Amino acid sequence: MTDQDRSPSRREFLRAAGSAAAGVALAWVVVVRPAQATPAAMQEAIAKVVGTARVSPGKVKLELPPLVENGNTVPLVVKVESPMTETDHVRAIHVFAEKNPQPNVVSVFLGPRAGRASVSTRMRLADTQTVIAIAELSDGSFWSDRADVVVTLAACLEEP
Amino acid sequence: MASALIRVPERARRGEVVEIRALIGHPMETGYRRTQHGERIPRDIIRLFTCTYNGTEVFRAELHPAIAANPFIAFSTVATESGTIALHWTGDHGFTATESAAIVVE
Amino acid sequence: MVVVGLASGVFAGEIPHAERRSGYDFMSRETRAMQDDDGANPGLLWVLEGETAWSRKVGAAGRACADCHGDARASMKGVAARHPAFDAARGRPVNLEQRITACRTDRQQAAPLAYESRELLALTAYVARQSRGLPIEVALDERTRPFLEAGRATFERRQGQLNLACTQCHDEHWGRRLAGNVVPQGHPTGYPLYRLEWQSLGSLQRRLRGCLAGIRAEPYDYGAPELVDLELYLMWRARGMTIDAPAVRP
Numbered sequence: 304m305t306d307q308d309r310s311p312s313r314r315e316f317l318r319a320a321g322s323a324a325a326g327v328a329l330a331w332v333v334v335v336r337p338a339q340a341t342p343a344a345m346q347e348a349i350a351k352v353v354g355t356a357r358v359s360p361g362k363v364k365l366e367l368p369p370l371v372e373n374g375n376t377v378p379l380v381v382k383v384e385s386p387m388t389e390t391d392h393v394r395a396i397h398v399f400a401e402k403n404p405q406p407n408v409v410s411v412f413l414g415p416r417a418g419r420a421s422v423s424t425r426m427r428l429a430d431t432q433t434v435i436a437i438a439e440l441s442d443g444s445f446w447s448d449r450a451d452v453v454v455t456l457a458a459c460l461e462e463p
Numbered sequence: 464m465a466s467a468l469i470r471v472p473e474r475a476r477r478g479e480v481v482e483i484r485a486l487i488g489h490p491m492e493t494g495y496r497r498t499q500h501g502e503r504i505p506r507d508i509i510r511l512f513t514c515t516y517n518g519t520e521v522f523r524a525e526l527h528p529a530i531a532a533n534p535f536i537a538f539s540t541v542a543t544e545s546g547t548i549a550l551h552w553t554g555d556h557g558f559t560a561t562e563s564a565a566i567v568v569e
Numbered sequence: 570m571v572v573v574g575l576a577s578g579v580f581a582g583e584i585p586h587a588e589r590r591s592g593y594d595f596m597s598r599e600t601r602a603m604q605d606d607d608g609a610n611p612g613l614l615w616v617l618e619g620e621t622a623w624s625r626k627v628g629a630a631g632r633a634c635a636d637c638h639g640d641a642r643a644s645m646k647g648v649a650a651r652h653p654a655f656d657a658a659r660g661r662p663v664n665l666e667q668r669i670t671a672c673r674t675d676r677q678q679a680a681p682l683a684y685e686s687r688e689l690l691a692l693t694a695y696v697a698r699q700s701r702g703l704p705i706e707v708a709l710d711e712r713t714r715p716f717l718e719a720g721r722a723t724f725e726r727r728q729g730q731l732n733l734a735c736t737q738c739h740d741e742h743w744g745r746r747l748a749g750n751v752v753p754q755g756h757p758t759g760y761p762l763y764r765l766e767w768q769s770l771g772s773l774q775r776r777l778r779g780c781l782a783g784i785r786a787e788p789y790d791y792g793a794p795e796l797v798d799l800e801l802y803l804m805w806r807a808r809g810m811t812i813d814a815p816a817v818r819p
Contacts, residue, residue, distance in 0.1 A: 466617045466618050486608065490769075533611040535611075
């Protein structure tokens with residue numbers, strides 16, 4: 304759904320018309336296109352976490368399969384190089400997605416008791432997009448990694 | 464309480480970094496899906512997952528709807544002392560769950 | 570003619586025995602890892618619930634499964650590998666879900682569990698788990714033959730608005746891609762399984778109904794004889810393959 308208080312751009316109009324046509328052709332299938340985050344919304348979500356600090360690529364390794372079989376469950380691993388001592392450790396890791404309905408995925412809070420800065424979980428991906436992981440270190444610096452993931456839709460759509 | 468499967472090592476050496484894995488049954492309803500009649504299915508997710516080690520929080524995760532159904536988390540912690548490692552989940556509509564396991568550290 | 574075909578075991582279009590592969594082989598490394606780890610496989614959540622349900626006394630008879638069947642790890646070993654199996658009382662094969670429901674109504678005198686209900690899936694998953702690692706072994710004999718033939722006919726019949734027969738994708742085009750997904754051979758080695766698309770555990774019948782909807786055919790109702798016959802045929806087609814329930818599939 305596009306913003307209601309401004310007239311749709313040509314791209315948005317075509318996208319809406321296209322999905323309306325698709326909706327008519329596949330009337331018995333509920334193909335939902337919820338509001339999508341935009342790269343701008345993701346930047347805003349990132350800014351809420353890092354403030355005005357600089358985010359440098361490096362130290363973080365975000366592992367996602369490059370092509371997923373199903374966007375409902377995508378395994379992800381984030382690792383950050385860090386000795387995890389009292390004076391030098393990872394405080395938090397934040398994961399964001401560019402084109403999910405909303406940009407936040409998960410935020411984990413670590414500390415020296417973690418021993419290792421490594422977290423695995425499973426996320427949802429609504430579409431082919433970029434995922435970003437940002438680590439906050441104990442010295443206040445921010446580091447990041449990004450991964451591009453291709454998401455294909457299931458061939459035979461079922462009712463939910 | 465929801466079904467959960469946790470993996471906590473039974474024993475470890477002092478100072479060893481051990482992996483903890485947690486899997487809990489929960490639909491993680493995003494709030495973006497609609498029924499066939501077009502009605503929005505309300506959001507119902509786990510919002511917070513924490514791990515305490517003899518009462519002290521050693522790990523915390525804030526979850527959003529982008530976390531897949533039946534959430535799985537694996538993380539590590541330093542085996543500091545014998546005792547209880549407890550995992551807590553809380554979420555929408557008053558959802559709570561707790562699982563714990565004993566760990567022997569020598 | 571058909572009897573000769575069944576006896577020799579090979580049809581035109583049927584996948585040669587040695588070339589049969591589980592859907593597991595077509596999955597990504599990550600999805601396979603999800604299945605292999607009992608601490609990460611979401612299907613195990615249902616197995617856990619089934620284990621609890623196994624010991625729960627229910628119904629007017631106040632009986633738990635355990636009261637008659639004892640330790641499921643011993644008594645249920647091989648059961649899922651043999652189902653659908655002929656039920657003399659009903660005069661036709663029944664699948665595992667129907668067998669569990671029959672025990673529930675006849676022996677426990679409790680209300681039947683609805684198809685795809687959480688509890689039925691949990692019990693089915695728990696029972697099927699006890700056959701993990703065993704070869705599929707459904708019986709082909711004088712009693713089951715007509716039902717198996719009916720199931721095979723369904724598998725080979727064009728259906729739906731897309732006018733497709735199961736055999737066209739799953740015997741003739743397996744391994745090729747359809748809209749980004751690899752077409753598997755369709756062997757039910759892992760049911761009930763956790764399907765990423767469903768975000769839940771589900772039965773073989775749920776999957777078959779989904780396939781039928783996918784080719785724009787009217788899906789048979791849960792428990793319909795057409796579906797059980799088809800299950801019987803699919804299990805026979807997969808005879809000798811290893812059960813890996815509860816599996817994970819995309």
